[in-house]
Amino acid sequence: MDAQTLQAAFADVAADYVKRLDLRVTAVRPGEIDLALPVAAELVHGGGVLCGQAIMAAVDTAMVLAMIAELGEFRPMTTVQLQTSFLRPIPRDVAEVALTARVLRRGKSLAFGEISVRTPDGKLAAQATTTYALL
Amino acid sequence: MDAQTLQAAFADVAADYVKRLDLRVTAVRPGEIDLALPVAAELVHGGGVLCGQAIMAAVDTAMVLAMIAELGEFRPMTTVQLQTSFLRPIPRDVAEVALTARVLRRGKSLAFGEISVRTPDGKLAAQATTTYALL
Amino acid sequence: MDAQTLQAAFADVAADYVKRLDLRVTAVRPGEIDLALPVAAELVHGGGVLCGQAIMAAVDTAMVLAMIAELGEFRPMTTVQLQTSFLRPIPRDVAEVALTARVLRRGKSLAFGEISVRTPDGKLAAQATTTYALL
Amino acid sequence: MDAQTLQAAFADVAADYVKRLDLRVTAVRPGEIDLALPVAAELVHGGGVLCGQAIMAAVDTAMVLAMIAELGEFRPMTTVQLQTSFLRPIPRDVAEVALTARVLRRGKSLAFGEISVRTPDGKLAAQATTTYALL
Numbered sequence: 001m002d003a004q005t006l007q008a009a010f011a012d013v014a015a016d017y018v019k020r021l022d023l024r025v026t027a028v029r030p031g032e033i034d035l036a037l038p039v040a041a042e043l044v045h046g047g048g049v050l051c052g053q054a055i056m057a058a059v060d061t062a063m064v065l066a067m068i069a070e071l072g073e074f075r076p077m078t079t080v081q082l083q084t085s086f087l088r089p090i091p092r093d094v095a096e097v098a099l100t101a102r103v104l105r106r107g108k109s110l111a112f113g114e115i116s117v118r119t120p121d122g123k124l125a126a127q128a129t130t131t132y133a134l135l
Numbered sequence: 136m137d138a139q140t141l142q143a144a145f146a147d148v149a150a151d152y153v154k155r156l157d158l159r160v161t162a163v164r165p166g167e168i169d170l171a172l173p174v175a176a177e178l179v180h181g182g183g184v185l186c187g188q189a190i191m192a193a194v195d196t197a198m199v200l201a202m203i204a205e206l207g208e209f210r211p212m213t214t215v216q217l218q219t220s221f222l223r224p225i226p227r228d229v230a231e232v233a234l235t236a237r238v239l240r241r242g243k244s245l246a247f248g249e250i251s252v253r254t255p256d257g258k259l260a261a262q263a264t265t266t267y268a269l270l
Numbered sequence: 271m272d273a274q275t276l277q278a279a280f281a282d283v284a285a286d287y288v289k290r291l292d293l294r295v296t297a298v299r300p301g302e303i304d305l306a307l308p309v310a311a312e313l314v315h316g317g318g319v320l321c322g323q324a325i326m327a328a329v330d331t332a333m334v335l336a337m338i339a340e341l342g343e344f345r346p347m348t349t350v351q352l353q354t355s356f357l358r359p360i361p362r363d364v365a366e367v368a369l370t371a372r373v374l375r376r377g378k379s380l381a382f383g384e385i386s387v388r389t390p391d392g393k394l395a396a397q398a399t400t401t402y403a404l405l
Numbered sequence: 406m407d408a409q410t411l412q413a414a415f416a417d418v419a420a421d422y423v424k425r426l427d428l429r430v431t432a433v434r435p436g437e438i439d440l441a442l443p444v445a446a447e448l449v450h451g452g453g454v455l456c457g458q459a460i461m462a463a464v465d466t467a468m469v470l471a472m473i474a475e476l477g478e479f480r481p482m483t484t485v486q487l488q489t490s491f492l493r494p495i496p497r498d499v500a501e502v503a504l505t506a507r508v509l510r511r512g513k514s515l516a517f518g519e520i521s522v523r524t525p526d527g528k529l530a531a532q533a534t535t536t537y538a539l540l
Binding site for chain 2: 040083085
């Protein structure tokens with residue numbers, strides 16, 4: 001599966017609210033994908049940094065995409081739990097952040113993944129782990 | 136602090152992306168608030184249910200509001216980590232869901248909270264715990 | 271199911287390492303149980319407080335017991351994930367702490383729960399959420 | 406800092422209950438350590454697998470050791486939260502499991518880490534993320 005196909009699969013199922021993030025698939029590997037999240041003005045809160053809500057929305061989406069890359073197609077699934085740690089603030093003058101989502105294990109009914117969010121200088125800004133259920 | 140004041144404090148600091156959720160403060164108690172999240176069409180994904188991204192965005196916002204209610208004013212703070220469990224899907228025909236956020240402990244530099252998301256029939260749809268840092 | 275029956279069911283399946291904690295079922299309600307963890311000297315680390323390892327071990331065990339109370343019998347299950355927040359240190363001079371574990375939702379294959387740990391003065395010392403899989 | 410020094414630092418501060426795990430530091434790198442956990446009979450529960458309580462105890466300990474390796478000495482610290490995902494059961498006939506704990510970020514007052522637990526065949530059995538507070 002290439003980035004363009006994955007991007008199209010995402011566009012088919014994502015909520016409009018999530019599409020507003022303008023997430024861009026930048027690479028696809030088996031069970032792993034890279035995603036770019038532009039730091040748009042509407043995602044920045046009063047403290048001048050990228051809001052955590054946008055980070056978590058991108059993180060969850062990144063895992064869905066990694067699962068599609070893992071499965072070779074979209075299949076119904078649901079997030080069981082998602083834990084995000086916020087390591088560093090992301091200032092508004094950062095153009096975009098890079099997410100990598102990786103399927104750590106795909107079982108019959110459950111899948112586990114981890115997602116990292118990095119600023120362009122390579123520093124880890126957020127780290128997440130998640131459990132998905134295949135329906 | 137009443138609901139109207141809290142709603143205004145929120146409008147001052149929230150990112151535009153979060154304001155799109157049309158969250159409505161419905162009650163304020165010491166260190167605890169209630170929030171309504173309308174299940175708008177743009178928050179529903181291809182599976183016909185409220186997307187997890189909107190749920191987490193509302194959950195994080197609910198905790199910020201509970202902290203403002205606890206502190207009596209807005210103070211700079213940041214989410215350290217947020218763990219959300221998704222117990223039940225929320226179908227698109229639910230008009231809105233009710234969140235309650237509660238400060239479990241406010242220390243000097245760290246605060247802990249829990250947030251519940253319920254459908255109108257009172258059933259728990261999501262449950263979250265979080266750590267905040269006061270800056 | 272009464273406390274004595276639950277205590278016996280626990281003794282049948284728990285690892286010896288867990289039995290060393292001398293956990294005591296103090297109350298059983300539908301889908302909810304209370305458990306006492308004595309603050310024994312061997313559970314206290316160099317900082318003079320109850321070690322987090324013992325707290326997490328008790329928390330996980332409390333959820334297993336709440337699941338048995340919910341199901342009416344022991345059934346094979348496994349912890350999928352467990353998130354614990356540590357709100358306050360528990361000093362060595364506290365005789366014991368009280369845990370309450372509650373099943374938030376029991377689905378066909380997954381169950382969700384929350385567990386609180388309180389010192390005798392009623393203060394919340396730790397709070398956990400967890401996902402279990404029924405095998 | 407070498408493995409022997411780290412092992413001794415651990416012996417100075419750990420609770421006796423944790424020492425029973427017979428954890429063995431096998432490698433030390435800057436901000437990162439490897440640890441072996443023998444799958445002793447007393448850690449195996451009625452289902453015939455290594456109990457989650459022992460896994461979480463080892464995981465938390467591994468992070469303390471990684472922090473000592475990062476700081477160059479033991480300093481008072483406390484676990485703020487710890488989230489563990491259990492990906493695969495570890496059968497009783499596995500001799501030992503290998504943990505790697507890594508400090509993802511060390512701030513002034515907070516530190517973040519991740520810990521993996523692998524069986525001898527290299528498969529990931531558990532994955533954890535954690536936040537520590539430096540006191």
